[in-house]
Amino acid sequence: METENTHPIYNKYTGKLYTLVCKAGEQEVNLAVESAVHAFHHVEFAPENRYAVLSKVSNLLKEQADEIARIIAEEGGKPITDAKLEVMRSANTFLLAAEEAKYLKGEMIPSHASPGIGKRFIYTIKKPIGVVCAITPFNFPLNLVTHKVAPALAAGNPIIIKPASDTSTVALKLCELLEAAGVPKGYVQCLVGEGSIVGEQLLHDQRIAYYTFTGSPGVGKHIKQSIGLRKATFELGSNSATIVHQDGNVEKAADKLAKMAFDHAGQKCISVQRIYVHSAVVESFMKAFLANVAKLKVGDPLDPETVVGPMISEKEAKRIEIWVNEAAEAGANILTGGLREGCVFQPTVITNVSKGMKVVDEEVFAPVVTVTTYETIEEAIRLVNDSKYGLQAGVYTSSLSLSYQLPYLLEVGGVIINDSCSFRADHMPYGGVKESGIGREGPAYAIQEMMETVTVVVNLED
Numbered sequence: 001m002e003t004e005n006t007h008p009i010y011n012k013y014t015g016k017l018y019t020l021v022c023k024a025g026e027q028e029v030n031l032a033v034e035s036a037v038h039a040f041h042h043v044e045f046a047p048e049n050r051y052a053v054l055s056k057v058s059n060l061l062k063e064q065a066d067e068i069a070r071i072i073a074e075e076g077g078k079p080i081t082d083a084k085l086e087v088m089r090s091a092n093t094f095l096l097a098a099e100e101a102k103y104l105k106g107e108m109i110p111s112h113a114s115p116g117i118g119k120r121f122i123y124t125i126k127k128p129i130g131v132v133c134a135i136t137p138f139n140f141p142l143n144l145v146t147h148k149v150a151p152a153l154a155a156g157n158p159i160i161i162k163p164a165s166d167t168s169t170v171a172l173k174l175c176e177l178l179e180a181a182g183v184p185k186g187y188v189q190c191l192v193g194e195g196s197i198v199g200e201q202l203l204h205d206q207r208i209a210y211y212t213f214t215g216s217p218g219v220g221k222h223i224k225q226s227i228g229l230r231k232a233t234f235e236l237g238s239n240s241a242t243i244v245h246q247d248g249n250v251e252k253a254a255d256k257l258a259k260m261a262f263d264h265a266g267q268k269c270i271s272v273q274r275i276y277v278h279s280a281v282v283e284s285f286m287k288a289f290l291a292n293v294a295k296l297k298v299g300d301p302l303d304p305e306t307v308v309g310p311m312i313s314e315k316e317a318k319r320i321e322i323w324v325n326e327a328a329e330a331g332a333n334i335l336t337g338g339l340r341e342g343c344v345f346q347p348t349v350i351t352n353v354s355k356g357m358k359v360v361d362e363e364v365f366a367p368v369v370t371v372t373t374y375e376t377i378e379e380a381i382r383l384v385n386d387s388k389y390g391l392q393a394g395v396y397t398s399s400l401s402l403s404y405q406l407p408y409l410l411e412v413g414g415v416i417i418n419d420s421c422s423f424r425a426d427h428m429p430y431g432g433v434k435e436s437g438i439g440r441e442g443p444a445y446a447i448q449e450m451m452e453t454v455t456v457v458v459n460l461e462d
Contacts (some may be wrong), residue, residue, distance in 0.1 A: 008224075012313070013310045019075070024191040029191060033207050036160055047101045053178070054095070054098035081304050094152075100443050104124055116130070117325075123361050134159055135195075136214055141168075142170045147426070159188055162195075213235070233446065243395045244276070244277040244285055257275060262308045262369070265345065267312065272422055299344070311344070317343050317366075320366035333350065343367075373454075390436045396418055406452040413431045
């Protein structure tokens with residue numbers, strides 16, 4: 001649907017106008033919800049049809065991967081190589097959700113577990129929860145939309161997408177592919193517009209049954225206050241940490257962490273933001289780590305060699321510039337980087353940091369990483385846990401015993417052994433604790449969140 005109001009989207013590297021997208025208003029939001037509600041109650045979308053549609057979308061994404069990756073690179077500033085990977089991951093996520101649509105099931109409940117209930121047959125069924133609202137961020141403008149759309153449709157729910165306005169072209173493209181794949185009319189809507197207008201109207205529309213949101217803790221708290229007892233999944237902020245223990249592979253850690261701290265300009269929820277290195281190996285680690293950081297190519301996201309592209313806006317680049325300068329004024333050492341040119345912020349490594357500095361306490365969402373030494377693993381655990389966030393943590397160690405113990409001791413939703421905290425496979429349960437969110441994504445897990453469990457009891461004595 002075309003509207004009179006439009007939102008300009010700019011190429012994040014050149015600053016030139018990329019495209020204009022139509023903005024929704026109150027009328028369009030209401031029509032979208034009405035259409036979704038009507039589809040839920042009156043348009044059949046059987047599991048076998050869901051499988052067929054989602055599988056076809058997966059194929060269409062693969063066929064058009066180059067075109068879609070270029071959209072992501074131009075409107076979002078993501079390096080083209082990573083953008084292509086995002087498209088392929090999205091195709092796989094749709095396929096994973098398609099497979100799950102074939103195996104939706106309840107369970108048998110043993111009646112003999114409770115004495116005195118007579119001859120009763122007890123089981124559960126799963127049914128779609130209703131209209132889903134997905135509010136998505138700019139940093140993975142396709143795959144994070146996919147992680148909400150694919151499970152919602154696999155569960156049989158209509159979904160209304162509110163993408164980040166500045167990277168909404170790719171979400172609209174996805175809707176075109178869904179329509180081409182045969183998704184029933186009314187099952188997918190996409191609304192571009194300000195959160196204060198479109199977002200608020202969606203939050204207060206009681207016809208929406210479920211909300212799935214990826215973004216900041218502040219907005220997550222506001223959504224929860226607005227929707228009341230309606231269900232939701234939130235993937236919120238993080239300042240994810242990785243431990244390099246004295247018995248870990250220092251060379252591999254230095255190589256991997258150098259890339260994952262600055263990949264997509266650090267604009268990932270599980271980007272490596274804090275590194276804790278045992279004092280016995282810190283010298284060798286830093287030598288290899290800084291050498292690897294120096295090799296990272298910074299610049300045009302359309303260049304296949306680029307690892308660090310522009311940030312989403314100059315405003316955000318200026319924000320992290322201020323944070324880094326504040327840390328330096330408070331006694332931190334900037335070993336490399338700290339420089340900004342427009343939207344591009346150079347990969348920055350900081351040491352001698354402490355609590356109270358924003359680069360430690362907050363989510364930097366920028367190409368900035370801090371490195372701190374520790375003496376004992378107990379100290380490292382305390383440092384990782386000393387955060388309001390708890391999404392994922394990485395640990396490099398050769399100790400099987402430590403690998404077993406740490407998931408019980410670290411206050412995070414995921415512990416990655418012998419890899420960085422940035423690892424995510426699209427089929428695994430993904431989410432955090434504390435201010436990093438509630439619920440889990442990953443198609444199989446998100447589908448369960450988006451369905452209602454109904455208990456059925458049949459009295460066999462009548």
